[in-house]
Amino acid sequence: IGRGGSAQVFRGSLDDGTPVAVKRINIDSGHTVAGEEDFRRELSIIASVHHRSLVRLLGYCLQHGGGGLYLVYPFFENGSLDKWLFHRTEEQRRLMTWPKRFCTAVDVARALAYLHNECHRRILHLDVKPGNILLDGDLRAHVSDFGISLSITRGLNSVINTRGRGTLGYMAPEMLVNSVSDRSDVFSYGKTLLELVGGRPNYVAPPVPSADDASSSAKPDLKRDYFPYIVRDMMTRGELLKAVDTAMAHGVDEEEVKTVVEVALCCILEQPDKRP
Numbered sequence: 001i002g003r004g005g006s007a008q009v010f011r012g013s014l015d016d017g018t019p020v021a022v023k024r025i026n027i028d029s030g031h032t033v034a035g036e037e038d039f040r041r042e043l044s045i046i047a048s049v050h051h052r053s054l055v056r057l058l059g060y061c062l063q064h065g066g067g068g069l070y071l072v073y074p075f076f077e078n079g080s081l082d083k084w085l086f087h088r089t090e091e092q093r094r095l096m097t098w099p100k101r102f103c104t105a106v107d108v109a110r111a112l113a114y115l116h117n118e119c120h121r122r123i124l125h126l127d128v129k130p131g132n133i134l135l136d137g138d139l140r141a142h143v144s145d146f147g148i149s150l151s152i153t154r155g156l157n158s159v160i161n162t163r164g165r166g167t168l169g170y171m172a173p174e175m176l177v178n179s180v181s182d183r184s185d186v187f188s189y190g191k192t193l194l195e196l197v198g199g200r201p202n203y204v205a206p207p208v209p210s211a212d213d214a215s216s217s218a219k220p221d222l223k224r225d226y227f228p229y230i231v232r233d234m235m236t237r238g239e240l241l242k243a244v245d246t247a248m249a250h251g252v253d254e255e256e257v258k259t260v261v262e263v264a265l266c267c268i269l270e271q272p273d274k275r276p
Contacts, residue, residue, distance in 0.1 A: 011075060019075035020058060024068050039069060045121055046146070053111035055134060055144040073144065077137055082130035084139075085199050085245075093199065093247035100139050101196050101248070102256055107141040108133060112189060115146060116182040124180065128188035129170045130195055169203060174272055183272035190267025190275075193260055194227055199245025202227045228268060231261055 002009035007025045014020060039062055047057050061070040078084070081104065084096050108128070115123040125132075125146045132145040166175050172187035174180065191202055204225050224230075227243075234243045240261065244252055269275050 012072075019077075021073045021075045023071040023073065025071065026068055045123070049115070049119060049123065049146075051111055051114045053107040053140075053142055054114070054146065055142045076134040076142065078135035078139060080131050081133040081135060081141065081196075084135065085130055085195055086201065090247055093245070096139065096247065098244075098248045098252045098256070102253075102260065104133070104135075104139075104141040105193055105196060105260055108143055108189060108192065111141075111143040112182075112185055116185070122182065124182060125185050125188075126175075126180065127166050127170070128185050128192055129167050130192055131167075133192070169201070172272070173270055181272060183275045186267050186275045187272075190264040191228075193264035193267065194231060197245065197257060197260060197264070198227050198231070198243055199247055200227060228265065232265060235261060 001011050001021070007023055010022045010024070012020050012022045043057070043060055050056065055073050055076075057071060057073060059072040063069075084093060112125065112128070115125060123146060125143065127145060128143070132143065134142045134144050136142060166172075166184075166188070170188040170191045172180075172184040175184055194202055204227075231240070231243045234240050235258070240258060241252065241254060243261075244257060263276065266274075266276050
């Protein structure tokens with residue numbers, strides 16, 4: 001039912017008929033016993049984490065000799081947030097009303113606050129994005145794929161290897177130089193908030209110029225292609241509602257939209273210490 005860079009997700013069921021999602025993560029065949037112990041230690045930490053807005057880990061299987069790591073989660077019938085924002089029909093997307101989107105924004109914030117501040121060990125997600133936010137039958141949000149992210153001691157101030165983590169477009173700039181903190185998740189959350197408001201990706205690549213049109217250009221134009229710039233400009237001109245997803249033509253609270261956008265723009269500031 002899904003595929004990522006190093007994993008596949010399957011739908012299955014337990015003996016009692018409970019539907020589950022099984023994620024198979026491909027592990028390097030050269031991983032060591034010590035590596036397996038690291039996985040087990042990390043999984044034991046994640047298994048003890050419980051919050052209504054986090055996807056709970058039900059179980060796992062680690063095959064010896066590089067066979068793979070299997071993680072078992074509850075199955076969410078409404079899939080991921082990115083499908084609702086970017087891949088549904090206009091009629092379907094109307095079900096994601098502004099009150100539900102505002103609720104999603106709060107649910108995800110609470111989940112991250114729990115991981116960062118309320119666990120016995122701070123947990124960084126490192127890949128917050130609509131594709132990792134699952135929706136239940138009531139379209140309530142649950143943050144997924146925080147499982148094997150990064151659990152750290154509370155006094156972390158050191159540099160950590162972040163190679164292979166995160167997703168371009170949501171990744172905080174400091175992660176490109178192997179520096180990471182809870183503010184890195186905050187950056188990704190801000191990018192997600194903007195997509196929640198606009199119902200479109202933050203960046204839309206310009207069309208490739210045709211061979212017979214020498215005047216056309218595929219160069220990025222911030223005013224046209226980069227949604228954070230568009231939102232900031234519209235808010236300055238007092239036209240913020242023009243940036244809102246057209247699928248939410250009714251029932252939009254302008255003050256709430258303004259609040260969410262202001263928070264989002266603070267979250268995506270380049271310097272980590274200036275983010276909330």
